[in-house]
Amino acid sequence: MSREGRLGVGIIGAGRVGPVVGAALAGAGHAVVGITSGSDDDRVESVLPGVPFLDAPEIVRRAELVVLAVPHAELAGVVAGLADIGAWQIGQLVVHTDPGFGLDVLLPAATRGAIPLAIHPAISFTGTSMDLRQLADAFAAVTAPAAVLPIAQALAVELGCEPVVVQDADRPAYAEAIATATEFSRSIVRQASDLLAAAGIENPRAFLSTIVHSSVDEALADPGAPGDVPGLPPAV
Structure with a gap:
């Protein structure tokens, strides 16, 4: 992505993955506009200092790129719930980081005009800033519609990873x-x-x-x- 293409990034999920992905994107020049609160907000604050804790609908309202880093069993419900309240926006990038899902889980967002992307950095996250060094040596599985695949690949690079395309059917x-x-x-x-x-x-x-x-x-x-x-x- 060009320097002119900096995005407002919102993170839904304050476990091990979300804060680190947010920090990596912030390091690439994007602005993290908010993250949901979790069970260890002090750790999140250490990884993303100064980033406000917001509820999910407010994050979606503010962000041009929404990163969904929630547990596997919760992902579908989060996407559908935000669709039910009309939160998703036309042209908004929506990325999930779950290796077990492809693009289907993002369909409720896509039907409302959002752009679905799946990017899984292939590391074992600790949830701390040490993960940023791991990302620099890692690959990321990227799945996206053909028209926006370059965007997904560019985001993976900005995380520090080498993107590898995984077809939706192969997820x-x-x-x-x-x-x-x-x-x-x-x-x-x-x-x-x-x-x-x-x-x-x-x-x-x-x-x-x-x-x-x-x-x-x-x-x-x-x-x-x-x-x-x-x-x-x-x-x-």
């Missing part, structure tokens, strides 16, 4: 891959930590840190891993 497979990588990794680390603790190893998670990271790096670099194509970079 379920994408979500399964992300869930497999994250949940399996966490489960294995927990199991190994428990075994080390039973063996008398103090601070087993620190003990595992180097071997886990090196093993994952080796697996990702394996040229024979499934999904890799000779002559192309390894699959991620």
Whole structure:
């Protein structure tokens, strides 16, 4: 996006993802006009200092770009509820960050003239400013109507990520891959930590840190891993 294309950004969702996405977009020159309140407003304030806490309808009223970073089970209800009160605006960009949804979940907003985009930064968020460094090394899955795909890709770049287009029909497979990588990794680390603790190893998670990271790096670099194509970079 050009410098003249700076947007007023509203964040609905004050968990781990929303404040960090807001901070990344603010770092790219956009103005964060508000964020909904959550269970840890002090943390949000540390990531987005000075940004006002507003209710969702007011955020939608003020923002040209609305970022929906709410739990998976709540996303459809939030979109539909705001549509029911006539909050969505014609030409307004609406982005959700959920890997498990494509564009259908944004249909109530799109039917009222908003522009639907799905952008999932592929990192494990902590909800702190440390995530901004992770974004700089990450990919983002981008799904959007063809006419506005360049906008979604540009926003992913402004988050610090390299955009990778995922077709709407492929979002379920994408979500399964992300869930497999994250949940399996966490489960294995927990199991190994428990075994080390039973063996008398103090601070087993620190003990595992180097071997886990090196093993994952080796697996990702394996040229024979499934999904890799000779002559192309390894699959991620």
